[in-house]
Amino acid sequence: MTTRTVKGPASYFPSIEQRYGRPxxxxxxxxxxxxxRRHMELVNWLKAEHGLGHGHANALVAHTLAEERG
Incomplete structure (x- = not known):
């Protein structure tokens, strides 16, 4: 059985859920x-309004925007 290593923005997801208590x-x-709609606007909003750290906010925004682009 092979265990996949999660890379990129999704690698932050377990710690984001644990630290901030939201899925x-x-x-x-x-x-x-x-x-x-702009990446850094969203990152700054998550930091200011929801108290996320820069790396966590950046990972969430990058992953979400990438999904929307397909």
Whole structure:
């Protein structure tokens, strides 16, 4: 049996859920519901409004925007 190592933004997800107490899908829903569309605007919003650290906010935004681009 092979264990996959998660790389990229998703590698932050377990620590984000543990530290901030919300599932990743909830964070993604907040990002999608925001009127903001630019990467750094969303990162700064998550930091200011929800108290996320820069790396965690960046990982969530990068992953969410990549999903939307397909």
């Amino acid at each position: 990743i899908e909830e964070w993604k829903a907040l990002i999608r519901a925001s009127d903001l």
